[in-house]
């Protein structure tokens with residue numbers, strides 16, 4: 001980021017003024033690295049500013065649930081306005097902050113103003129100011145978050161009571177029904193959180209094969225239980241793509257779970273990667289997830305990507321819409337078709353990161 005060069009004295013003066021404010025200030029460059037932090041915030045965070053200047057924000061402050069809401073370059077209007085809250089850990093402490101964001105001129109950087117900061121685990125009553133507008137997305141995310149904790153309490157109690165009943169007691173079945181319903185609520189909340197959270201993706205060069213390996217390894221025992229065989233067909237050399245790795249994982253998990261659910265009697269889950277070049281010399285990395293289930297019925301084909309569309313009694317209908325949203329946000333796409341053999345085939349594609357001469361950037 002181009003810095004304004006001011007004479008040393010002037011800079012010193014400026015710095016003293018910023019340090020005297022009781023608002024925390026943080027300047028980030030286009031790549032969300034910390035360019036400057038004032039004394040107030042550095043103290044609040046308990047960090048040495050000389051040490052953190054120049055570092056990516058994500059290495060210094062680790063958000064717990066929400067992502068930072070940082071407007072992209074060139075996004076104007078409501079994006080920069082409004083106060084938001086974020087909870088996370090910095091220098092081994094849990095803190096809760098209220099902040100707002102402004103673009104830093106035309107540089108692509110942003111200024112984060114931290115108006116309030118408390119230790120998240122302190123008993124202090126936090127942030128009473130209710131006179132702020134929050135978006136519907138934020139509201140849903142908060143409600144979802146608030147429901148979760150009591151729900152866990154209810155679940156534990158029900159489980160405890162059920163464990164006290166003798167096998168064969170019909171009340172035990174009733175309680176198990178309650179547990180199933182609780183699972184369903186939990187699933188809806190998880191999906192709602194993902195769907196509603198203000199998504200500020202942090203794309204980095206990513207090898208999709210690594211993410212796929214991780215997801216498939218995680219799913220291995222579920223596949224075994226369901227008698228589903230997994231076949232990986234990954235290209236030996238494949239360029240990276242720019243994606244937020246957490247989001248990539250979310251997409252692959254959604255597709256993997258959907259495939260598993262489509263094969264209750266067992267079957268074959270094929271996951272492949274490949275590089276595709278278009279006529280216009282663009283290149284895409286394709287990830288194909290194919291199952292040997294019944295495929296997608298003709299009459300629902302148009303709807304499967306709609307939020308809340310589901311044909312499963314326990315479904316939320318958010319998996320595919322979230323995945324599509326993630327694909328589009330990264331300049332890619334997610335498509336579905338049925339294979340000639342009948343199963344469903346989902347293809348997630350993202351622009352490939354190639355070096356300027358068009359050769360694969362990564363072996």
Ligand SMILES: Nc1ncnc2c1ncn2[C@@H]1O[C@H](COP(=O)(O)OP(=O)(O)O)[C@@H](O)[C@H]1O
Nearest residue numbers: 258262295304310311315316317318319320344
């Ligand atoms: N692999 C698949 N085979 C057949 N149908 C599928 C498959 N994946 C998704 N679908 C259809 O798309 C719908 C929406 O999927 P999704 O958005 O993941 O929501 P959910 O899994 O909660 O139903 C599913 O209910 C199902 O009808």
Ligand SMILES: [Mg+2]
Nearest residue numbers: 254258319320
């Ligand atoms: Mg699903």
